[in-house]
Amino acid sequence: MPGGRGFGQGRGQGGGWRKMFFLKSCLLVLLHREAGYGYSLMDGLKKFGFQSEQMDISILYRALRGLEEAGLVVSSWSEESLGPQRRMYTITPQGEAALAEWIESLRRWRREIEALEAAYDAVKKGA
Numbered sequence: 001m002p003g004g005r006g007f008g009q010g011r012g013q014g015g016g017w018r019k020m021f022f023l024k025s026c027l028l029v030l031l032h033r034e035a036g037y038g039y040s041l042m043d044g045l046k047k048f049g050f051q052s053e054q055m056d057i058s059i060l061y062r063a064l065r066g067l068e069e070a071g072l073v074v075s076s077w078s079e080e081s082l083g084p085q086r087r088m089y090t091i092t093p094q095g096e097a098a099l100a101e102w103i104e105s106l107r108r109w110r111r112e113i114e115a116l117e118a119a120y121d122a123v124k125k126g127a
Contacts, residue, residue, distance in 0.1 A: 023063050025106065026050070028099040031073060031091040038064065038087065064089055072098050 023045075030036060030044045042052050042060055067073040072095035078088045091099070 020063060020066075021102070022048075023050070023059070024067055025099070025102045027060075027063060027067065027089075028072065028091060028095055028102070031089055032096065032099060035088050035090040037078070037089070041089070067095065070098075071095075 026045055026048045027041060030041055036044065038057065038061060041064075042050075042055070042057060045055070045060075046052065064073065064075070068075055068089075071092060073089050073091055075087045075089045077085045079085060
């Protein structure tokens, strides 16, 4: 994420709920494509601008736990790997519905932000 500190590390400028909302939305998109493990999801988050070296893995697992408690994802222990068991996360039908709603909210926010930017640019040109 932009800025000096990483996501989930130290105090920032606030807006933690927005960052968590965005993180959870990204996780649901990744899980919509295919089930995944914590570290594979962390890797997948790179395409959304998250830097693994700037984001504490505990933030990812906290988000996944919140999604699971809300019934938007389910997890199970996988015995497929040769190493220790890993928890596999899968999106639920409720998660699919929530993702569709969240994406519509993000689209609305984008339109509102674009209107704000246009108004600002118009004022700036007139100054």
